[in-house]
Amino acid sequence: MASPESPPTKTLTASCHCHSIQFSIALPTSSLPLKIHLCHCTICRYVHGAPCCFHTPLPDGVDLDFIAPSSKDKLTSYTHPSFRSRKWFCSTCGCHIGDSSLTGEVSWTISTAIYDANREEEGIWKFNSHMCPGSTGDGGLSGVFGSVDGVELRMWDVDLPAVDSGTSSTTASVPVKDKPALQDGNASDNPDTPADPDEKLLAQCHCGDVSFHISRPSPEFLTSPASSTWLSPIDKTRWLASLDLCDDCRLVTGTNVIGWMFVPVDHITPALPSNLLVGSSKAYRSTEDVVRTFCGTCGATVFYWCKERPEIVDVATGLLRAPEGVMAEKWAVWRSGRLAWPENGLRYHEGFARALIDGMKVWGKERGHAEEFVVP
Structure with a gap:
């Protein structure tokens, strides 16, 4: 038979x-x-x-x-x-x-x-x-x-x-060390109120083994030549940030898009060692001049660093614990008119990339973010 x-x-x-x-x-x-x-x-x-x-x-x-x-x-x-x-x-x-x-x-x-x-x-x-x-x-x-x-x-x-088991969303929310309570508000709530220069933003992976704080731009940084490159005229109390669709980032995170906030190394505490390894971090050199770090315990992407601008690290925005929400709008000025490496995203999945690219233009305009800036 x-x-x-x-x-x-x-x-x-x-x-x-x-x-x-x-x-x-x-x-x-x-x-x-x-x-x-x-x-x-x-x-x-x-x-x-x-x-x-x-x-x-x-x-x-x-x-x-x-x-x-x-x-x-x-x-x-x-x-x-x-x-x-x-x-x-x-x-x-x-x-x-x-x-x-x-x-x-x-x-x-x-x-x-x-x-x-x-x-x-x-x-x-x-x-x-x-x-x-x-x-x-x-x-x-x-x-x-x-x-x-x-x-x-x-x-x-x-x-x-x-929820029943079977997806990565089937787990209970884990308490976060020093996690602030959510508050209402966005980037333009009180534009005339100066930010507290001593305020710090927590960044922490899920397991908590990688944890650090980001400071506001210091008075010394504000008067340095670097401020014209790494701060936006829109608001010099916030750091620049951008979404990234590049193939390299996609394949080191396992996600179609990642967000980066560009922060001077000396504005992160505790002070970063020269190898950028914090807590249980591991380093991966994706090219000769690029080092990426991730938590060796839970796998969270942490930093991107390149030889061309050694004084700056790109901080993975998914780690940010901003009280106002995921987009951390009281800390970040987003480049909404252009995503990094759009050609990679459009080639991999045009429909998703187009939705994100077009959506960011509208979102950024409505929220008062930068249409354009250049990351060296």
Whole structure:
């Protein structure tokens, strides 16, 4: 008697930036398109260092097939007593690949930004929702755009402790050291009220092993030549910030976009060592002149540093604990008219990149941010 034919499948391949992790997944074509959720919860932001994470649950039983010499042994896992899934990231470059079930069953929620398939292959992905936008305090990217490829995204706030396991949003919110209470307000609440020069902004990963504070521009910095480069005429009490769509950042974070705030090294406390390693940080040299750091415990992206401007570090904005919300508008002047490396984002997924690019232009104009500035 002839055996029934196996259902047709589609194979997708994934890789981190350093290529230590490479694997494929074989998906039943009946499960496509996979629905992408942009999760804005505190767990996802503080674990990735990004404004949100991009993920989708795989059909039950679909496992990762590692491509030699890659193996699961080259991943670091991270969990917490409140978690209902285990998170995995590359031990070398910090790229998050997804979450697996704690029950031992083959059940994965994958980071969708590291796969070779994108919008060019219609029917693979479908952007479906902004998950947990209420945890951002200000809406985050859910307030920047609401649709992708003409499809309206569902706004989906989840009661995290009560959600079934299977996605990276299925974990209870973890108390944060020194986390301030959320307050109403935006960048232009009190434009005539000077910022407190002694005020500091906490930046901290999810596990808390990487933690530091950012200061306001000092009087010495304000009178230095560097102030004309690294401060905006809009507000010299806030640092410049930009969203980044480059392929390198995508493959070291496992997210389609990351935000950076540009801060002088000497405005960070405790004082940064020359290797930029804070707490449990690890360093990854993505090119000869670029060093990136990430938490070796939970995998959060922390810093980007380049040889061309050694006095400045780019701080991953997903770590910022600003009382006003994820966009940290009382601390950051965002470049809203242009994202970094838009051509990379448009090539990888045109629909998402276009929604973000166009949305930032409108959001920035409404919120009083800079249309343009140049990062050396």
